[in-house]
Amino acid sequence: MSTVDYIIVGDGYAGLFFAHQLIRNNKSFILFSEGRKSASQVSAGIINPVVLKKFTTFWKAQEQIDFLKKSLLEIQGYTGSNYLIDAPIHRIFHDENEQKLWKKKSVSEELKNFLSENFDLLEGVKNDFLTGKVDQSARLDVSGFFIGLFDFLDAGGYLLKESFDYDELNAEKSQYKNFQFKNILFCEGMGVTKNPFFSDIPVNPNKGHHIKVKLSEEIPENITIKKKHFLFPVNDGLHFYGGTYDREQLHDQVDDSAVEQLKKGLSEIYQSAFEIADVKVGFRPTVKDRRPIIGRHPEHQHLYVFNGLGARGILNGCYFSKNLYNFIEEGIPLPPEVSVDRFK
Structure with missing residues (x-):
């Protein structure tokens, strides 16, 4: 034994x-x-210290970001690879009111280390009201x-x-x-x-879909774009777009309604042609x-x-x-x- x-x-x-x-x-x-x-x-x-619907943060956000960076350096020590991707989130604003709310919160004590005060215009995607950058955000090479x-x-x-x-x-x-x-x-x-x-x-399943797409026109590659969902490059010339949240349709199969939701959301910010190459489903354990x-x-x-x-x-x-x-x-x-x- x-x-x-x-x-x-x-x-x-x-x-x-x-x-x-x-x-x-x-x-x-x-x-x-x-x-x-x-x-x-x-x-x-996604590694993100900000709740991007309301522009708030969460319990121990800074401590968690700091500890993750330290841990990934330790993991690099024995795997030989760096899995942290420096691709900050750029949140597309829906309107001027979101701009004003972001600007107000970017100087608050709670969020000044996470919300950039400056706005950016991105090429290749629809962002009429510009975007705000989330400082200290990144991605993991999953x-x-x-x-x-x-x-x-x-x-x-x-x-x-x-x-x-x-x-x-x-x-x-x-x-x-x-x-x-x-x-x-x-x-x-x-x-x-x-x-x-x-x-x-008391854990509850939250079903999520994402799609991988082939875009016909280039977009910025060194950032993560967010409006309704996240958009960023992955391997083989494809881009990740997702994910959805569903507590009702809990079977293992792909839901066509979720795929349509993703297609619609992507079309709102990326107005050139795209082709869906893959669809994935997973169940998050939530509390x-x-x-x-x-x-x-x-x-x-x-x-x-x-x-x-x-x-x-x-x-x-x-x-x-x-x-x-x-x-x-x-x-x-x-x-x-x-x-x-x-x-x-």
Whole structure:
């Protein structure tokens, strides 16, 4: 029987960023990956400290941005690759009132570090009322990040490419098949609904679509454009456009209505011809109070959950992985705002 410090079940942002905490602290672990692309792996990879509907920020935004940059530098140290793309968001204004609101908030204490005071005119897209740049925003090279981390984990013997079988888990003896573990972490996204130990945590599926398109005319390539959705270049001469939010149509298939919504939204800002090359669907695990769910099982003291990252999976996954590690290893209490205990 093999002995490990941790078993990680789940291969999205929560699982990989927690694996990074284990790597940097020289902990032994096994990560279970089913091989299917999770919602994280088809996400846009947007790193954004601003809520772009109302021009507000959110809890611990600056701390999360700073910690992500630090963590990605650490990950670069062992994968050899930089996954941070310096492509700031440019928000297209709908009208003059949005310009005025942005200008007002750009000098507020809360947002002065995130909202540029100057407006820009972009070539190739319709932006009659100009755009505002979100300072400290960027993108993650999502494909590169997951390929790089999986390759590293596979080469180091950390990766098991198989589904986790709950029936094989003996929680009392801390055993799973031929593994003896100290702790086991479940970070399965919406897969948690099938987990007999944490199926009652209140995560809700939010279905998202995005499309990849071939544009007939060039647009700025070193930025991320946002109006209704995000538009930016990806590989093979294509552009990403998305994503939608849907809490009602929760089947696994593509919804034609969502694709039409994306086509309409893109046509509003890009008025040249484009061709849809691909459509992707994913389910974000969201929580009513928009905070992750982290903590220990009430009966089995070596079982933990890390879920509910929502649309800010990169920032939430990175920042709160450290909180969870410190809670398990050092007994440092979790912030009550993200603790699973808040739902007792």
